[in-house]
Amino acid sequence: MKKLIITIPLLIMAAGALVTGCKKSEITGSYFDPNASVNATIPALYSGLFYNERVLPRYWGLFTFQIPMMGTYSQTAGYTQGDKVYEQAVNYTKDRWDYFYNNTIARYREIEKYYGNLATDAEKAGYQLFLETSRIFLYDQTSQMVDMWGDIPFSTAGQLNTTGTIVLASYDKGVDIYTNILNDLKRISDYLATVKPEQFYQDQLTAYDYINKGSITKWRKYANSLMLRLAMRISYQNETAAKSLVQTILGNATQYPTVDAAAETIKIQPSSTTSTLTVLNDIRNGFGVNPFPGSKMVDTIMAPAADPRLPIYFTANRRGEYKGVPYNWTATRVADSVATNYFSRWDSTTFSENNVFPGIIISAAEVSFLKAEAFERWGGGNAKTAYETGVKQSIQFYQSVNAGSSHTGAKEAMPSDGVINTYLANPAIAYGTDNLEKIATQKWIDFGVIQAHQAWIEWRRTKLPKLNFPNDPSSVLSPAPPTRLLYPSTEVSLNAANYAAVKSSDNVTTKVFWDVK
Template structure:
């Protein structure tokens, strides 16, 4: 009998266009297969879900050219002010071609891979299904992470019936849009179920050996998958915490108060990330259309953000400045002020008066990992939970998060192995005395009213995300309204004089899934908010 716990959601390609363009040959070719085999079995499909090699230029876990150049930096980095965008006309407008690309990547890569993996498992014998259950449950965790990111950007999405062709009389039935709140609720509940199963699962050596070779994320470490499931569940609980305080509080308390049952990330060593090991997983600094360098250095994508540096990091002598940004021609750290006119900004940039992202840490670092969840992010969530609900010690978690953030950025910097041919020496991490002095600065010290303390947590979480995790920075900014960012109005734009609260559905969805799109048409405006954005 098939395992009743294998996720019943039938997830599929949303538009007829996407379905028609995704042939079996395309599908097989899109998998990252370390052995270059053309046979798609469960282990290879699992690896393919975690890392789709032939879509690497648009990959949204590892830093890659296309995704950063077109989507994450110019749109999400602008909406979260995690990079120094210029005050050009249309600066807040969404590029429909690139939002379409991201949407299509999710459905034709992640959803399609996930469903093909599930199909193979369900087609196997009952004994094999039980053995493959480890692949299915851990795939669920990873897939839920990707799916909730899409919800965070768009709101309602096709989810429960997306991913499998459903035909009636030869006519394809496209998937309906599902309630974003219902998707979140389902995933929060299922992550708990998965975590409980991982705590008691008895895995045979045969399938464990298979899993070890396929798991490029945790390299077969089951504890790492427990940590991923529980850390993701904590993130999602905090994401809904202003919309459903009682449920978020209950989940956070259950996880934080029971670390032996529900382990979460506690240090940078067990952060959830895919390390850039081997030729396939490296970032390709010599840009072949896939690498990170062109994505960050072309078109000013590496310009340093004004508010982050000028108002928060520089005044407090933040130790992360040295590893995150370069100095301007006068030896100073200075970000691009978003309230200046485009002419004023252009003059400052051309005069080399504005800092850039540190190239050794970011654009020439071909070992930059694919980051999913960091230790600092979890510590800041724990600090917030402690501050709001008394779950733990807020000051300790806040300071721990800052220390972890500092340590992690210097670790990232140290990974650079000069693959681009430059001569580079890793930055020297700050001394304990320098870090202690930073923590005692009045802008950083954990003191003030509860609102002021929550703001400090939010600011540090935002800095920790930076432009590399602009999608998370934008979500947390909308959820908490920290930091208090100011956006100058673009009166030349009719579509978006101000930053949007959500992304607009792609044109292909409106055209090829019209019947289901009509059910959410009224919601499809940039002014409407995702369900957890209530503060």
């Protein structure tokens, strides 16, 4: 594995091997088996919606998308300046696109269809809880698609599941999708604040909900935290609307509770290495060719400030130091350094050998950093307290992941309050100057490589932390990191009439509607 250096070109050249190397089980498992069909129920469909291999840290998503592309565009992964380093591996971005439509949208539409066909109003009232909470997850995934591509098919997508008729889906404007999502999330949140399900439906929710284990309170916190994320995402594009919604949420914690403690992080958590959510060694294989962090995160920010997450995030090199891969080193120099164990790697206990690593949906730390930014810009709360709380929650969460790892390696103890306070007092970290940059930087560290897509999205929104991306003269298509992903070729060939409406914006320099800085 040491010879597989972390350049984008090498990952692209590996595509043929990856495709032809798939096992038969991997292919057949992706398709409906009519001989194994069962009668669907809303709870079973609901559970199936959450089995999401783009949330869980699975091999394919990490190896082809999160680490090589999102990790490069956000500099959360180490990479070298090879030829066409910023160009998208379009077969793999197509996979990410297809997964959303073939899985998330398709599964949600089935829930919608079965709900619409329920025989009685009593059943509809009972199962409405399943429909509304499934929409929260759907909206989360949909907003991420907008964040990466811009305008996407949504309102008319997946009609085959609903009507039995093939409909070539038209493209919705990203700004309209966001507006509708935010409005509906608030409606759902208000519904969840008052719903009192009959015990029969509550028991089913508890049995089939492996995100929040049937907790309506946690679903409320998920909905409100997602609203907060999306409101802040549009906050430079439509500050008036964003500020109003954020202040409504943060000004009434009883009506709109958010994720407030590290233990409340919304996630998909495999219970054990034998859980149906677990695929042994998938995360290891996902990190396979690139187990290295970037130097900006490690050498420039975390190591000089003695960040308590260093031994939780990374392994030290042969000298006992923490070193990331500099973005401006040649591939030869990086290869030589890999051979001499000069670089740190993402820690095996926490990450690459942890078969029960959770699929992170929205963390308490992210919510605290969103609050800190809102308070810093608009008042209404203590930005410094929210910022420091976010740092502590990030440390707590990743230490808990390390402590609960399935790997037999040594576990890291929770850093003491004294160590954390010393870190927070370091001038490079301490709140007081360059506050928005410090908030964004800590959020970027918290996202890391597992949530590299969120790190890329937030970096485009804030342009923080300050990252240097040298121009790539070898590429005409993408000499700099893209501002959005390209639509897959199948949209051009199979949905041509609707694609025509977005064709002029289908390039790497068009910005998503909220990207105005």
